Amino acid sequence: MPVPVIMPKFEMAQESGKVLRWLKQEGEAVTKGEAILEVETDKVAMEVEAPASGTLVGIRAGPGEVVPIGQPIAYILLPGEVWEGAPGASPAASPAGAPRATPVAERIAQAHGVDLSAVPGTGPGGRVTKADVEAFLAQRAAEGKVKAAPAARRLARELGVDLQQV
Structure with missing residues (x-):
């Protein structure tokens, strides 16, 4: 079974990481512990090591893309395995018609009763981010x-004037 390369957590409050660049390309052989990509957080840029030896396949996030912590960003195919796509359902895929949003954006939207389809996404691929939901709520x-x-305002209140009508 392919070994997932997940977006790691480098900091306590980190919710996502940004892919800076891949040091290895799709289809290249990798060795466990070898640096395969660079990831940036709010505070640091770090190299991510291969969790297993094999062939790098199924790269799901390109340079500049922001990925939630714990999400698979690629897979390592072990020797003798054949790549048939990501095992199981794709966590980044959304049901037909449903907007793609970060987990934090989904939690904030749910807490405030916001329909995510009404929130314009500014993240990679139109993904709805925490900042998008907060801007929507402020608006x-x-x-x-x-x-x-x-x-x-005080004078209008004292005189009984509706500022909407002025």
Whole structure:
């Protein structure tokens, strides 16, 4: 069975990692412990080592892509194995019509009752990120509010004037 190369966690608060570059290419032989790609977090850029010896296959994240911690980003085919695609269901794939979103974005959206299909994604491939959901929530909160100086708000309140009508 192919061995997954997962996005590692380098920091306590790390939620994702960004692929900087692959040091080995699809189909190349790798040795356990050999550096196969570079990953960047908020604080550090590190090399990721091969978890097994074999052939690197099924690269799922290219340079510049942000991947949640624990997600497979490639596989290592052990000697004698034949590559038939990722084992089991693809964790990065989303059901037909459902938006792709990071796990953190999904949790925030669920907590605030936000339909992710209404949130424009700015991540790689249109993926909805934490910042996208937070921006959507901020925009939703600002709708219906009129920009006015505090003194103008107070005066309008005292005179019974609806700032929406001004």
